[in-house]
Amino acid sequence: MSRQNIKYLFSPESIAVIGASPKKGKIGYAIMRNIIDYGYKGKLYPVNIKEKEIMGFKAYKSVLDIEDKVDLAVIVVPAKSVPSVLLECGKKGVKAAAVISSGFSEVGNKKEEDLLTEIAEKYGISLLGPNIFGVIYTPSRLNATFGPKDIMPGHIACITQSGALGGALIGWTVLENIGLSAVVSVGNKADIDDSDLLEYFSRDDNTKGIVVYMEGVKEGRRFLQTAEKVSKKKIIIIIKSGRSERGAKAAASHTGSLAGSDRIFSAAFKQSGVLRADTMEKAFDWARISSVPVPKGENVVILTNGGGVGVLATDACEKEGIKLLDDYRYLEETFRPYMPSFGSAKNPIDMTGQVTVEEYFNAFKKAMESDKISALIILNCETAAFDTVEFSKKVIEYFDSLPESKKKPVVFNFVGGVKSKNAIDILNKNNIPAYPQPERAVSSLGALYKWWRYIKTEKKKIETLEIDKEKIYSIINRAREEGRLQLLENEAKDILKACGLDVPEYKLAKTIDEAVEYAKEIGYPVVLKIVSEDIIHKSDIGGVKIGIKNEEELKNAYREIMYRAKKSYPEANIRGILVNEMVEKGVETIIGSSEDPQFGPVIMFGLGGIYVEVLKDVAFRVAPIDKEDALEMINDIKSYPLLYGVRGEKRKDINSLAENISVLSHLTYEISEIVEIDINPLMVLEEGCKVVDARMTLKEV
Amino acid sequence: MSRQNIKYLFSPESIAVIGASPKKGKIGYAIMRNIIDYGYKGKLYPVNIKEKEIMGFKAYKSVLDIEDKVDLAVIVVPAKSVPSVLLECGKKGVKAAAVISSGFSEVGNKKEEDLLTEIAEKYGISLLGPNIFGVIYTPSRLNATFGPKDIMPGHIACITQSGALGGALIGWTVLENIGLSAVVSVGNKADIDDSDLLEYFSRDDNTKGIVVYMEGVKEGRRFLQTAEKVSKKKIIIIIKSGRSERGAKAAASHTGSLAGSDRIFSAAFKQSGVLRADTMEKAFDWARISSVPVPKGENVVILTNGGGVGVLATDACEKEGIKLLDDYRYLEETFRPYMPSFGSAKNPIDMTGQVTVEEYFNAFKKAMESDKISALIILNCETAAFDTVEFSKKVIEYFDSLPESKKKPVVFNFVGGVKSKNAIDILNKNNIPAYPQPERAVSSLGALYKWWRYIKTEKKKIETLEIDKEKIYSIINRAREEGRLQLLENEAKDILKACGLDVPEYKLAKTIDEAVEYAKEIGYPVVLKIVSEDIIHKSDIGGVKIGIKNEEELKNAYREIMYRAKKSYPEANIRGILVNEMVEKGVETIIGSSEDPQFGPVIMFGLGGIYVEVLKDVAFRVAPIDKEDALEMINDIKSYPLLYGVRGEKRKDINSLAENISVLSHLTYEISEIVEIDINPLMVLEEGCKVVDARMTLKEV
DSSP states (O other): OOGGTTTHHHOOSSSEEEEEOSSSTTHHHHHHHHHHHOOOOEEEEEEEEESEEEETTBSSSSGOOOOSSOOOOEEEGGGGGGHHHHHHHHHHOOEEEEEOOOOOOOGGGGHHHHHHHHHHHHOEEEEOOOOOOEEGGGGEEEEEEEOSSSSEEEEEEEEEHHHHHHHHHHHHHHHTTTOEEEEETTOSSSSSOOOHHHHHHTTTTSSSEEEEEESSSSHHHHHHHHHHHHTSEEEEEEEEEOHHEEEEEEHHHOOOOOOOOOOHHHHHHTTTOOOOOSSHHHHHHHHHHGEEEEEEEOEEEEEEHHHHHHHHHHHHHHHHTTOOOOHHHHHHHHGGGGOOOTSSSSSSSOOTOOHHHHHHHHHHHHHHHOOOOOOEEEEEOOSSSHHHHHHHHHHHHHHHSSSSOOOEEEEEEESHHHHHHHHHHHHTTTTOOOEHHHHHHHHHHHHHHHHHHHHHHHOOOOOOOOOOOHHHHHHHHHHHHOOSSSSHHHHHHHHHHTTTTOOEEEESSSSSSHHHHHHHHOOOSSEEEEEEEEETTGGGGGEEEEOSSSSSHHHHHHHHHHHHHHHHHTTOOOEEEEEEEOOOOOEEEEEEEEEEEEEEEEEEEEETTHHHTTTTOOEESOOOOOOHHHHHHHHHTGGGGGGGOTOOOOOHHHHHHHHHHHHHHHHHHHHEEEEEEEEEEEESSSSSSEEEEEEEEEEEE | OOOGTTTHHHSSEEEEEETTOOOOHHHHHHHHHHHHHEEEEEEEEOOSSOEEEETEOOBBBSGGSSSSOEEEEEEEOGGGGGGHHHHHHHHOOOOOOEEOOOGGGGGGGGHHHHHHHHHHHHHHEEEOSSOEEEEGGGTTTTESSSSOOOEEEEEEEEEEEEEHHHHHHHHHHTTTTEEEEEEOOOTTOOOOHHHHHHHHHTTTTTEEEEEEESSSSSSSHHHHHHHHHHHTEEEEEEEOOOHHHHHHHHHHHHOOOOOOOHHHHHHHHTTTOOOOOSHHHHHHHHHGGGGSOSSOOOOOOOEEOOOOHHHHHHHHHHTOOBOOOHHHHHHHHHHHSSTTTSSSSSSEOOTTTOHHHHHHHHHHHHHHHSSSSSSEEEEOOOOOOOOHHHHHHHHHHHHHHSSSOOOOEEEEESSSSHHHHHHHOOOOOOTTOEEEHHHHHHHHHHHHHHHHHHHHHHOOOOOOOOHHHHHHHHHHHHHHHHHHHHOOOOHHHHHHHHHHHHOOEEEEEESHHHHHHHHHHHHHHHEEEETTTOOOGGGGOOOOEEESSSHHHHHHHHHHHHHHHHHHHOOOOOOEEEEEEEEOOOEEEEEEEEETTTTEEEEEEEEHHHHHHTTEEEEEEESOOHHHHHHHHHSSTGGGGGGGGOOTTOOOOOHHHHHHHHHHHHHHOOOTTEEEEEEEEEEEEEOOEEEOOEEEEOOOO
């Protein structure tokens, strides 16, 4: 595999620009210019068949002519020449290649792109692109793009699927004082993809946070697993566009990304600790927070010189799930000395517009020194008397003097004009997150807390499910032999039983006498259901009878079901009638599984009936998940309070429900032959859960 | 009333600054400085007992000493001197006063503040404040604040309850090129309040949009009625802080605002066409849109040079309720000429990074000329080749040349660095809304559409309800005589019947024989319910029996209810047992009313059972509302699809439901004696709605 050479994309000792040009306006010119002007210190070899020299550098006809080794080739020749050029790179022993050239799969030219992948694999080249605007790595002063020249160095790595957006964002980050370690345009992802880059940046000491603009992923599951590992070390923030149906279509026509369900993306991000931002502004606001230490607790304090912003920030804290310290006595003792009598020492701590820089800074220091306070939100409304720049400088000096162990997360918001903007810029340049709006400061601290809650949760290693696979495959094989994709209800139930789920007793009766006998064995009341691969919606044709109390009712029900089934589906292959133990009333839930085109097996959970069908109140996860995840999934739906017992009902067995979900997620993951499962309903009782009805569909072969 | 003189706050011909000071650092100094430096052209009279001259202006010992008339007095003397100074203003015939001084109701000094209100009323002074940072009106070059000197003139009026925030925001608006017509700090609202200012700005030709920062209102209902009128003419955007419980508490301690339910505020804003923004950034983003013409339809087109931003904007359109034009053939014909073959003429129209300024501008012009396109979203990712500033200048020139009738709403988003920022600034300075992020551009156009949909909906004038008031008051009076606040079920039902609601037959039986007789009259099956002012939760004690099919069951039920009631409440005053017609099953809904501390009578609607109790799925409105509003209210709840018929059920009579809600809203509004009504459930059937149970509570006297 070519992934081992990724480092040469970012820290090459020598670069060949293949297709370098001396003509202004050409991409091959812009790239040479940026490499030179941004201050790359390694060796630079322009390659051009016609030129002898470009921008003072000796030009070569072929990469093979270069005397020295070449770590990175930046390729800007027309699409049709790229394969031969890449082949030469392979022969030359080039470690990494950034293929700027477009005209590949994005315009339907998949064959040529596959050829690039092949060559890269054969020669062990780490290949970025094609169809990209280049790569930037500020620690090695490398700007191999045809985008803007200037980038502010910093600790945020940015991966973008849209070259135009990436290029445009660089200029914006400079304006906003957002420091970047890297910008990588991934283009068509013929070789290197988001997962490879996440892995690389997780080991890169110059990178603290990672922002990804994504329209789709090629290998969803690998991405999920990589992100899960990486986000334990670094904050990953993703803007996944195509949330809306129409947006997804636009994305498909833009980068050819597979549609896939946006809700599955959200689930996958949640599972892997990725923070999903809905705008670029939010993404970079959050990314700034990667430079602060993680908190030690959840007691946040707001300091402000203005009541109004204090209220706005407090509202935002509730929205973002930030907990404010409530120990009013402690707050009064701690902060009263720094404010006039009409100030408020409740949280938000309103020191009023009269607070001096000295007082504000001392209150801030006091809060930093307090063991009771985990994090701080510092707000300021610009006034003529208060020098925010002076205040900021004192803060920076203080932070610099502080040992790592004494640091805690702090976000700043200065509302105002030039003076506030200057203070914000100074703080940001010193890697202290500061924002012009209170909500943006709070949202960023909220992002840190979300991430922190993820990294501190120790997940159980998901073990393989102990199931009777032999039994399951025998059922599957029988259906295969009969040419069926749809399993019968009793078969589906057999499989669930083999996984250890609690399936009430059921027996397939082929005659009325068998039904009578089975009912006696099971015990009244019973439920009768028609069994036929040709009849999917059993209830609709009167194929189900519940609450049968005795033999007489049973016989009548049997005959009626048979009559109706044959009337509705004269040609149906009727296997018999399933006699089922009647299940007591609980909360009806639905657990389902399906195959997502990008992530593979996923599971779905919701409450039965209108909750799923009408209110669309469902939660998704990429399978498999452990019980803890399943509990979180249950709490994701809005109607979950119904499981906790409402209107005098007792609490249902949520623990058992979570176990059932986890088991089903393993089943769908491990038995790839089954592509769709639908337990509807799974009855959740005060103790345990019972499978009332189940369907399964096999993979088409 | 003093409201007529508000204009002198904004356009005075002469100003007296009472408490003017020659000493730097004093508020009386800062205000004089700002008035002079911002270029006020009228007459200026500093008033100070000690000084003879301040900043080159002759100083007076008292406002009474000024030879000329005084339109506006800006008062900055200590709180205790304000009443006497204001009295002098009254005697002098001063038209308006801005009381900067603090130390009134915000610190508990309500008495002194009431005195100011009295004096203002007596002398017809329009009084702003106290406890404010001042007032700004750019068309008359008036900056009577101790905030920043510079303000960018423009068309947005800003009203703020927080002085500190208002002062800080001025600087920020300058940075962001947001043009303001006025900034008014309302402080304690002793006289002039938000409603007065809304009314004033609705008639002010220099103001096109109004932004309000609010923590609470004093007269909610008047505010609602004023906003309703004003927002038909101008966009009103409100940031109401204290959304969260904790935020509301912080607001209460900040400005002494009453808590009130935040959900009622949201409802009131919705009813009055006010757009509620949750951040200052969003509020001013939206306010920029007040300078564009209203659209003529809902066919929006996105033009872009980058696929990525196109997708992000498309996602945002769905979120903001913006409809994109879908006529692909027309789009292809219209826009294909301006883009390379690999561009996309679907909407978003992706003209690719290769588009030239000329091509982009021509495509834009074409879209402006099209009758099929109602509004435009113009996106740009910064590239080296595309000159956004040149493009923007062409756009401005084009707009200037266009007659009003040919204009349509257009928003711009330029993603990039300095070049993009310059282009954004140029457009904004020319009153063309431009933003650095695609979502912000889309959100602003979305705000325009929300407002437009409001103004084009012709509301029916809400007429008074035709009800048998005599009957209603006789019931109320009887309860009053008995010293009850709680009406009996039959009384509540009598009142609803008197309003024309469909109440199934009911009769109060005092003996078992009466019950038998009434049941026969009504017809079986019937429902029996205990009637006692002492038993509120009838069902809980077994005081309700449903589905009684015959006389025998009735007698048993009667005895059982009586037995249980007496057992649970031996002291209860039992009035008898209500025999009710049994209502067929439909969708159970709840309609309620209550008194909001700020807005008075409000109504609530939701589906019965868990939907209201567990899922909190309810909608509110300030009463009264007409049927159209009620229909909108029904669609506000998430579970509304249940009324449209799910799982094979037929659609319920939503029209009738809306009428019922409207009638109830009138009842609660017109009969102020009834402070709480609870119809639970109101059964919504395929035809009509029936009141199954009802409770009412009277106002305490």
